[in-house]
Amino acid sequence: MADEEPVDPKKYLEDSCKPKCVRPHLAYKACIDRIKGDESGHKHCTGQYFDYWRCIDKCVAPILFAKLK
Numbered sequence: 001m002a003d004e005e006p007v008d009p010k011k012y013l014e015d016s017c018k019p020k021c022v023r024p025h026l027a028y029k030a031c032i033d034r035i036k037g038d039e040s041g042h043k044h045c046t047g048q049y050f051d052y053w054r055c056i057d058k059c060v061a062p063i064l065f066a067k068l069k
Contacts, residue, residue, distance in 0.1 A: 010064055017059035024052040 018025070031045035 009067060010060060013060045013063055014056055017056045020059050021052060021055035024048065024055045028052045 028045055028048040028051070031048045035043040035045065
């Protein structure tokens, strides 16, 4: 058992929290669809991307830090 690699629980917790963040995910996907044809490179979906991951992090943090204590 000492030879096993430690497993990072954050990835599994993120996967379990993704269904709770449907609205930000849909906003991000809608933004991607809106800017698909942009050839200039000026349009981006950074705000929606960070909103989505902020939602996931907000869900994961209490669970993850409770396990680390």
